[in-house]
Amino acid sequence: MAVKVIIPTPLRQYTEKRDAIELEAGTVAEALAGLTSKYQGLRKHLYNEEGKLRSFVNIYLNDEDIRYLQKDQTPLNENDIISIVPSIAGGQNLQCICS
């Protein structure tokens, strides 16, 4: 299936500044594998040392989080759009460590 992967701004430095990559894949896992073999610098930002998707990274297939589909085994249809969506979080120091 021909699908498109949308790349968020901080990861575009690894995709030659491209904001969307088109490729052929049958599942979400295949699409991400294709993407990271073409753009190897992306790998460490998407996967941890055990080869699992990082918890700061969400993958959407069209409008659905793949967590609630069949995760990375979710099958793809022609013209599907996969979005890499970063989890944005932060906060402040729990105890004031200022001296």
Next chain:
Amino acid sequence: MALRLTQGHIDSIAAHGAQEYPNECCGAMLGVEVDGAKEVRQLAPLRNLRHDRARAEELLPLSEPEKESEKNRFLIDPEDMLRVERDARKRGLDVVGFYHSHPDHPARPSRYDREHAFPWYSYVIISVEAGKPGTYTSWTLQEDRSEFDQELIEVLGVNVPQGATAIAESRRQG
């Protein structure tokens, strides 16, 4: 890279911080990269998903839930993020960074901020002391994730004393 925004953007971030006090506020900044600077064109104030404990915990579990809450943590719902990114793309803009408040804490990034940041984005922090917005700063994460660098804030059309003072302070504090 410097971050450019207008006084109106700064006022909106300050107002959002004051409105959410004593909780943390958060939002995305949409803009473009021009002449080696990120120029903000629009703000997207967002809900702090830490108010929805169950969903937040499912997306990004807390390590010390008895100490952590919406008062000292923020999380942006990926659904909101997806919507904001799509909206930005439609208008030829990008998400260039995010802002959040530090209620009763200085406008300096915490370790938790660093651990959860992505390179390239600008992270604006505004301190809100006893409900009143104070100092604001902007930071970008180094490529190897080891440290945040303070970023120059340029208020469009104005020479910004805040940015300069903040940078001098951070040097003094090491």
